[in-house]
Amino acid sequence: MPKLVKVAQSNPYKTWIRGEGIPIIEGYSIDDVMTVPLKPWPRIGGRGAYIDLVGSDNLTGAYVCEIPPGKSLNPEKHLFEELIYVVSGKGSAAAWNEDGDRQTFQWQEGSLFSPPLNSWHELTNKQSDKAARFLAVTGAPVFMNLFHNSDFIFNNDFAFKDRYSGQSDYFTSEGRIIQLVDDRGKIIQSAIPAIWERNLFQNVLDALRPSEIIGLEQMWKGGKIIHMVLSDNTMELHIGEFEPGTYMKAHRHDGGAHIIMLSGKGYSLMWPDRAPEQRIRCDWHKGSVISPPENWWHMHFATGTETYIHMALRWCGNKYRFNNDWQYLDRRNIIEYYDEDPEIRRIFEAELAKDGLKSKMDKSLYKKK
Ligand SMILES: [Fe+2]
Structure with a gap:
């Protein structure tokens, strides 16, 4: 008869971040990535804090990191994808794989890039008088929990040449806009209409400029949104611009999205299915991060007068699908304006009134056709 032993249930990712010796910020949102308190982070060589929000759902992880003035972080490589958004400062980065294929590029506030999977990368702060700060969203929880061996994750010599082989234009190319088709070449109607594949956005707000931008009218009247994939990742992101009011x-x-607010002010409401009494409100402004938990209803409200721009860094995109159905377009997962709790509209109008503003929502949206 085998011996009965009590074994603690394990989440290797959480165990690993707890062992890193830096603060771990928990909750549903972060008020401002610029003011997240950081502590020295010996492994990385800068200062950092992990962001472990409920909505990350063990799919994506996040951290904020500061590079000291004039210094470089320790070079590292890892078997998980990582999206880096620079919130302040400027500097350079180098990326190379085990075969020595190497490229460098410059970055500054507003830049977005992704070190290719398992390639070495080194980030340098080029300013001698100011720290540089970035937010990273990673796929680390899935990989850590799958292999539960950090040595395998950080000391693996495999070079993903199919993703990166040191191409000279890897970080300079404008990339391409792709439309997803099925195996007969027919456009997949239920998928996101277009995705911009590019490995470095010097200023991610520029992604909103091209005319190819696809409007997401069905989700938000007057809004526009574009989806992006960097470094041939499975992780995807989108950036959306919406009218205030x-x-x-x-x-x-599904969970795993970290939404960073790039412009505007407002608030989000989130609540579990069939439990509207558990509604949570997160006020936000530029630099806030929110993460709606899996299957929680959520709404974003843009108040004030400045254009609302957000960027959602997410697990599992459209180019590489893990599951079959695209939930955004499924009517069971959307509440039409005319079906929403009237209290929601009342709160929104009251919030605008505090600044002497009026809702720009068309009254007809609240009438069932
Ligand atoms: Fe959402």
């Missing part, structure tokens, strides 16, 4: 329909989907 409007708000997005309640909707729900």
Whole structure:
């Protein structure tokens, strides 16, 4: 008869971040990535804090990191994808794989890039008088929990040449805009209409400029949104720009999204299915991060007068699908404006009134056709 032993249930990712010796910020949102308190981070060589929000759902992880003035972080490589958004400062980065294929590029506030999977990368702060700060969103929880061996994750010599082989234009190319088709070449109607594949955005707000931008009218009247993939990642992101005085329909989907606010002010409401009494409100402004938990209904409200721009860094995109159905377009996962709790509209109008503003939501949206 085998011996009965009590074994503690394990989440290797959480165990690993707890062992890193830096603060771990928990909750549903972060008020401002610029003011997240950081501590020295010996492994990385800068200062950092992990962000472990409920909505990350063990799919994505996040951290904030500061590079000291004039210094470089320790070079590292890892078997998980990582999206880096620079919130302040400027500097350079080098990326190379085990075969020595190497490229360098410059970055500054607003830049977005992703070190290719398992390639070495080194980030340098080029300013001698100011720290540089970035937010990273990674796929580390899935990989850590799958292999539960950090040595395998950080000391693996495999070079993913299919993703990166040191191409001279890897970080300079404008990339391409792709439309997803099925095996007969037919456009997949239920997928995101277009995705911009590019490995470095010097200023991610520029992604909103091209005319190819696809409007997401069904989610938010007057909004525009573009989806992006960097470094041939499975992780994806989108950036959306919306008119102040409007708000997005309640909707729900899988977890793992970290939404960073790039412009504007407002608030989000989130609540578990069939439990509207548990509604949570997160006020936000430039630099806030929110993460709606899996299947929680959520809505984003843009108040004030400045354009609302957000960027959602997410697990599992459209180019590489892990599951079959695209939930955004499924009507079961959207609440139409005319079906929402009237209290929601009342709160929104009251919030605008505090600044002497009026809702720009068309009254007809609240009438069932
Ligand atoms: Fe959402």
